[in-house]
Amino acid sequence: MSAQRDMKEKSPWRTPVTIIIITVIGVIAIVALVTVAVLQNKPLSQKYKYGIVLDAGSSHTALYIYEWPAEKDNNTGRVEQTHSCKVQGPGISAYASDPWKAGESLTDCMHEAQQKVPRNKHEETPLYLGATAGMRLLNMENSSASDQVFQAVEEALRQFQFSFQGARILSGQEEGAFGWVTVNYLDDRLKQGLETTGALDLGGASTQISFVSSNYDGSESPKNSVTFRLYGNDYNLYTHSFLCYGKDQALRLTLAQQTLSGPVIISDPCFHKGYTKIKNYADLYDSPCVSHRKPQGAPATFNHTGTGNFQQCQEQIKRIFNFTYCKYSRCSFNGIFQPLVQGPFGAFSAYYFVMDFLNLTDTSEPLTEVKDKLTKYCATLWSEITAQHHTVKEKYLAEYCFAGTYILTLLTEGYNFTSESYSKIKYIKQIKGSDAGWTLGYMLNLTNMIPAEAPDSPPLPHAGYVSIVTIMAILLFIVFILSIRPLWSRCSKQLHIV
């Protein structure tokens, strides 16, 4: 008996030290359990991924850097633009006769990108170049020149450590559709399945309109229809890109119809009174948008003189749209199908630059008032305009009367926006810090960042999961304490005996 008692008393499980150790281990285990629960799905340190897109537009090239958390969480609109760089000089299509310069022009912005993307991420960062209407026109006019420009650009981009994914011309459909994806992604409309926003993009050489129309299924004009399945929602998008109807080419079209007989002086209502400049016929007609209309036997130059009259300018601009034929139920212009515009719209690129300059971005202002203001602006003498805006590039400055009039005419006559639907347009440059344009949508698509189906939502939100594990841990702790209580009381009795 006494030997047995001796053994019991000497058992290591019965010493106060052992009991304290067990208690501490128990507490540590429970704390660890709760910590694991709290950190579940949350990385210890936030790591980022990067993507670079070069937008090789007709008038200029811009580089955009995007950043997103590396964790596989594609369920929120979390890709953000962290940096942009405007390439000095014209768009790459202007280097047709000197292709290597097109490549060289990109290097400054590429060096900037090297600085902005962390060094250890360069190799894994995809780099894309997408070209739009300027290269579309060059490709139509001289495909070998366009190939050479691409070769030069690719060679230049391969010099960098980034993961170069190629340079190509986007179709007008892609340009329109990706602009729409960008706007709706940044507005968090796709993930939540909200009513979408239409996209209006005005470039230098082409212009795009894209929107979802509830009473259009895409069958009437399949080439104007793009279908997407994003986050579990189906979208049937109407989109069209009008080549030659960007701001610069539309100006050529408008001027070309005033120079049919090859006059020496052109009195242009879209330019300010007092504006006068000698221009070359060869330059005006140096574009496939107008080259076929070059007047025979025209002199080398003409004197481009402004008369500053909004009403007459609008008349001239209307004539570049053809409304005479339409084989569909309804058309915008030039025989292109378009359902009635519907819902809110975001208007960006030159829509924004121009209307922002003219202080006409407030679309709650009635259209009649917008027209009145533009009438006054166009009627202002050129000398006054240059005096008021001496910091603005003269080429841009001379064209704002035309550009503003063109925008209003394109929207109301071309796309059939009414006073009411015009008020649903928002002129935008950026949404939540990222530029509106096709580049973000293009990258999201190429990196598969937008899933077709909504991500499986966990049965409980993260907070709910943490609460349940915490409650269970507390219960476990109470049970544990209760179970070691007899040991504690026996232990303290022993201490009393001693």
Ligand SMILES: Nc1ccn([C@@H]2O[C@H](COP(=O)(O)OP(=O)(O)OP(=O)(O)O)[C@@H](O)[C@H]2O)c(=O)n1
């Ligand atoms: N502050 C500015 C900047 C640009 N522009 C005009 O805006 C047009 C260019 O718009 P942009 O969206 O940059 O065109 P690109 O992308 O170069 O052309 P595209 O999309 O047709 O390829 C040009 O006509 C340019 O004169 C302007 O009026 N004011």
Ligand SMILES: [Ca+2]
């Ligand atoms: Ca563009």
